[in-house]
Amino acid sequence: MIIGTAGHIDHGKTALVGALTGVDTDRLKEEKARGISIDLGFAYLPTPAGTLGFIDVPGHEKFIHTMLAGASGIDFALLIVAADDGVMPQTREHLALLDLLGVSRGLVALTKADLADEARLAEVTSEIAALLAGTSLRGAPILPVSAHTGEGVDALRARLVEAAGAFAARPGQGRFRLAVDRSFSLSGAGTVVTGTVLSGRVRVGDPLVLSPTGLPARLRSIHAQNHKAEEGRAGDRCALNLAGEAISPDAIRRGDMVLDPTLDAPTERIDATLTVLASEPKPLGQWFPVRFHHGASEVGARLVPLSADSLAPGTSGLVQVVLERPIAAAVGDRYVIRDTSAQRSIGGGRLIDLRAPARRRRTPERLAQLDALAETDPDTAVAGLLAVEPWHLDLTAFARDRALGAEAPAEIAARRGLVAFAAGGTLTALSPQRWALYADTALAELARFHEANPDLPGMGAEKLRLALAPRLARPVFGEALRRLGAAGSLVLEGAWVRLPGHEVRLTRKDELLWELVAPHLGRTARFRPPRVRDLAALTGEAEGEVRRLMKLLARMGKVDEVAHDHFFLRPSLAETVAMAMALAEAAPGREFTASAFRDRIEAGDHAVGRKVAIQILEFLDRHGVTLRRGDLRRLNRHRLDLFGAMDDTGAGGDSTAGPAPGADTTSGRALPPVRYPDFKSGRGREPVSGGFDSHSLPPSPAPQRPNPPR
Numbered sequence: 001m002i003i004g005t006a007g008h009i010d011h012g013k014t015a016l017v018g019a020l021t022g023v024d025t026d027r028l029k030e031e032k033a034r035g036i037s038i039d040l041g042f043a044y045l046p047t048p049a050g051t052l053g054f055i056d057v058p059g060h061e062k063f064i065h066t067m068l069a070g071a072s073g074i075d076f077a078l079l080i081v082a083a084d085d086g087v088m089p090q091t092r093e094h095l096a097l098l099d100l101l102g103v104s105r106g107l108v109a110l111t112k113a114d115l116a117d118e119a120r121l122a123e124v125t126s127e128i129a130a131l132l133a134g135t136s137l138r139g140a141p142i143l144p145v146s147a148h149t150g151e152g153v154d155a156l157r158a159r160l161v162e163a164a165g166a167f168a169a170r171p172g173q174g175r176f177r178l179a180v181d182r183s184f185s186l187s188g189a190g191t192v193v194t195g196t197v198l199s200g201r202v203r204v205g206d207p208l209v210l211s212p213t214g215l216p217a218r219l220r221s222i223h224a225q226n227h228k229a230e231e232g233r234a235g236d237r238c239a240l241n242l243a244g245e246a247i248s249p250d251a252i253r254r255g256d257m258v259l260d261p262t263l264d265a266p267t268e269r270i271d272a273t274l275t276v277l278a279s280e281p282k283p284l285g286q287w288f289p290v291r292f293h294h295g296a297s298e299v300g301a302r303l304v305p306l307s308a309d310s311l312a313p314g315t316s317g318l319v320q321v322v323l324e325r326p327i328a329a330a331v332g333d334r335y336v337i338r339d340t341s342a343q344r345s346i347g348g349g350r351l352i353d354l355r356a357p358a359r360r361r362r363t364p365e366r367l368a369q370l371d372a373l374a375e376t377d378p379d380t381a382v383a384g385l386l387a388v389e390p391w392h393l394d395l396t397a398f399a400r401d402r403a404l405g406a407e408a409p410a411e412i413a414a415r416r417g418l419v420a421f422a423a424g425g426t427l428t429a430l431s432p433q434r435w436a437l438y439a440d441t442a443l444a445e446l447a448r449f450h451e452a453n454p455d456l457p458g459m460g461a462e463k464l465r466l467a468l469a470p471r472l473a474r475p476v477f478g479e480a481l482r483r484l485g486a487a488g489s490l491v492l493e494g495a496w497v498r499l500p501g502h503e504v505r506l507t508r509k510d511e512l513l514w515e516l517v518a519p520h521l522g523r524t525a526r527f528r529p530p531r532v533r534d535l536a537a538l539t540g541e542a543e544g545e546v547r548r549l550m551k552l553l554a555r556m557g558k559v560d561e562v563a564h565d566h567f568f569l570r571p572s573l574a575e576t577v578a579m580a581m582a583l584a585e586a587a588p589g590r591e592f593t594a595s596a597f598r599d600r601i602e603a604g605d606h607a608v609g610r611k612v613a614i615q616i617l618e619f620l621d622r623h624g625v626t627l628r629r630g631d632l633r634r635l636n637r638h639r640l641d642l643f644g645a646m647d648d649t650g651a652g653g654d655s656t657a658g659p660a661p662g663a664d665t666t667s668g669r670a671l672p673p674v675r676y677p678d679f680k681s682g683r684g685r686e687p688v689s690g691g692f693d694s695h696s697l698p699p700s701p702a703p704q705r706p707n708p709p710r
């Protein structure tokens with residue numbers, strides 16, 4: 001248990017710690033010369049209930065910041081009031097600060113009891129009891145002691161040991177944090193920092209980070225409660241011997257934190273609860289300047305009252321704290337604010353959101369979030385946050401900002417039965433109700449899209465993401481789609497999404513146009529079909545319309561754009577592949593020339609011509625069906641089923657990316673990037689142009705394999 005003194009200057013704090021422990025905590029020459037404490041003093045007292053650690057703070061009004069640095073790491077307050085003086089200004093101020101810091105365990109030592117008679121002792125005792133009444137230390141015992149005569153010291157020590165026995169150590173779970181109150185160099189050891197372990201535990205050899213500076217460090221050795229130790233845990237006062245390239249006493253200052261490296265996420269904009277002391281002369285308005293004390297650090301800041309335009313003395317509310325420089329903090333940490341000239345304490349409270357927004361910080365939605373964030377129990381806070389906008393939560397960041405254990409995100413999700421997605425290094429959660437609504441909306445959105453665009457194979461995943469609320473981050477949305485895909489609710493094709501029942505069909509108008517065009521592509525013209533311009537002339541339709549229709553049919557897998565504006569019916573193309581296979585089968589090295597290919601086609605009485613024959617071959621080359629070496633080509637046996645069994649999983653691609661470069665966009669909408677397995681690397685690659693549609697292919701026209709697979 002860490003005990004911190006508090007009280008007015010010269011009331012006998014240092015003398016009492018000396019009487020209790022035998023240690024003179026005024027180490028500095030100046031402290032000795034002036035007879036006052038300037039810096040924090042430390043003493044340890046081994047007892048049957050464990051070692052008691054004492055932090056002796058200065059009482060002088062000029063050193064309140066030092067008092068705060070000491071008091072932020074204590075479990076138990078020893079408020080000291082001299083019986084002769086009674087309650088004095090820093091008695092009140094220190095007590096108010098202990099109250100703001102949430103220190104609720106403690107007792108009062110009525111010191112210099114040798115200088116007061118019974119009546120005086122009784123008078124001061126009732127004065128103190130009245131003062132305690134409105135604070136977190138209400139009802140604390142008040143014990144008369146004298147450091148000079150030793151009166152009451154044993155009784156006081158016994159009360160402290162008793163309190164330590166009843167004290168439940170801070171929970172050891174959570175990630176490691178230590179607030180640095182001193183850093184110095186020790187000959188033979190190097191850099192040593194001391195402070196109270198706020199959460200978690202640390203072992204020799206552990207990697208650590210100094211925050212907010214971000215300096216990495218390794219832990220060489222530990223002293224806990226003044227003894228060499230292998231481990232330091234929450235509630236211990238530790239001296240850590242740190243090693244690291246950039247680590248030196250000068251690189252670390254009072255107020256820095258030593259952290260588990262995963263916790264290093266400094267912040268300079270924090271939303272917090274704030275209680276304004278009744279002693280404050282005026283309400284706190286917008287952008288009110290203050291000194292912000294947190295842990296052992298002190299930094300300039302501005303306040304933005306959130307729950308109202310200003311906060312009156314003696315009231316509580318929510319504020320945004322905008323800091324002059326980033327600090328390392330955790331949700332739930334206490335803080336105190338003082339005026340800019342360090343004359344008076346103004347108030348204090350609890351940090352509730354370390355990632356506070358600069359804009360829209362006072363909207364009703366934000367205030368609802370803040371209500372949930374103000375909950376101290378993590379599970380309750382998560383449940384509250386998921387019930388308000390934006391309806392989803394990054395549990396990983398949530399747990400980090402509360403210094404919860406690394407397993408906390410998954411555990412919270414499991415305990416609350418949340419729907420959670422691991423993506424982009426974080427676990428994002430929604431309530432089951434919200435997820436059900438989200439999924440329903442996504443499917444309804446797809447149905448609407450298919451209805452409006454029957455000729456499109458699916459909706460762009462990104463477009464769907466943007467149409468839905470909450471707007472999930474891309475990687476999270478990708479996972480959400482995969483989950484819906486796995487459940488069979490929808491089908492994912494690369495960056496495209498459709499309902500399982502959806503089949504591309506032409507609009508009525510296009511069907512009529514196709515009825516006019518189709519006859520010109522088949523039968524004897526099938527290996528040398530008219531180009532778009534000729535089709536337009538033949539049918540009397542506008543060239544642009546015909547081109548649009550042909551591109552659309554290409555996406556549906558009914559035709560293939562073998563060369564620019566030159567579309568073949570899919571079965572015709574399949575026939576040419578069959579011919580090529582027959583040629584290869586007959587050829588000695590299974591290789592054939594372009595002219596042999598042309599002759600093979602023309603043998604069927606189709607005047608195709610060398611140019612078109614080569615265009616067909618080049619088209620097949622591009623899709624990896626044929627492999628060219630000089631004048632010769634052979635067939636790629638891995639690609640012969642291209643017409644029937646293409647990779648439609650989008651493997652190797654980011655399913656939420658936009659349409660692939662080179663994808664056809666003539667229709668004004670992006671095209672599905674059909675991915676063909678790359679026969680060299682086995683990874684997907686983009687088609688060179690137009691090409692096949694992956695899900696609306698007719699049954700495979702691919703001919704027999706020329707060779708049995710090896």
Ligand SMILES: Nc1nc2c(ncn2[C@@H]2O[C@H](COP(=O)(O)OP(=O)(O)OP(=O)(O)O)[C@@H](O)[C@H]2O)c(=O)[nH]1
Nearest residue numbers: 009010011012013014015036037059112146147148
């Ligand atoms: N008579 C009497 N004098 C005491 C007692 N305790 C402390 N003093 C005297 O009071 C003076 C101040 O004592 P400190 O212990 O330095 O007071 P402090 O509260 O630590 O002072 P700061 O840390 O500077 O705020 C010293 O001269 C002590 O000798 C006591 O029990 N009886």
